[in-house]
Amino acid sequence: NGLMVPVVRHAEARDPYDTALEIARVSGAAKDGSAKRDELSGSTITITSLGTLGGVVHTPIINHPEVAIVGPNKIEERVVVRNGQMVVRKMMNLSSSFDHRIVDGHDAAVFVQRIKGLLEHPATLWMG
Known part of the structure; x- marks a missing residue:
């Protein structure tokens, strides 16, 4: 499917733990094909x-x-x-x-x- 770059929105407002959880979530969605378009663009x-x-x-x-x-x-x-x-x-x-x-x-x-x-x-x- 080519390069898929999961996007963590508003990273500047997140603490490290929340950032890690969001990275795991959007990365998992990208890997299993369930990521939405806005989770893969706008970075x-x-x-x-x-x-x-x-x-x-x-x-x-x-x-x-x-x-x-x-x-x-x-x-x-x-x-x-x-x-x-x-x-x-x-x-x-x-x-x-x-x-x-x-x-x-x-x-x-x-x-x-x-x-x-x-x-x-x-x-x-x-x-x-």
Whole structure:
């Protein structure tokens, strides 16, 4: 049936738990063929992931007419330097593509840094 991209409406107003429930609902509807047209159209950004398949980096392609796509990759243990010491930390590459006709590069970088901050400190998701 081709690419089906389930849409979570008003994601900015949802808490993480409600967002997860809605993703499960619309994804299930897309997979079983019961999704309505409005559940598969009208989105502005896609989140895609190759991490579950072991991907460590990819170049996601924007799904027109969206303006961006963000793709988390596989979380791996890596050696990093913290306070002058070599330590093992869980790390992940975050791939992204933005339509620069619509999104300024600086704004895109700020957005990616915000995602990075939320992933590094997930408790801040609940701190309004």
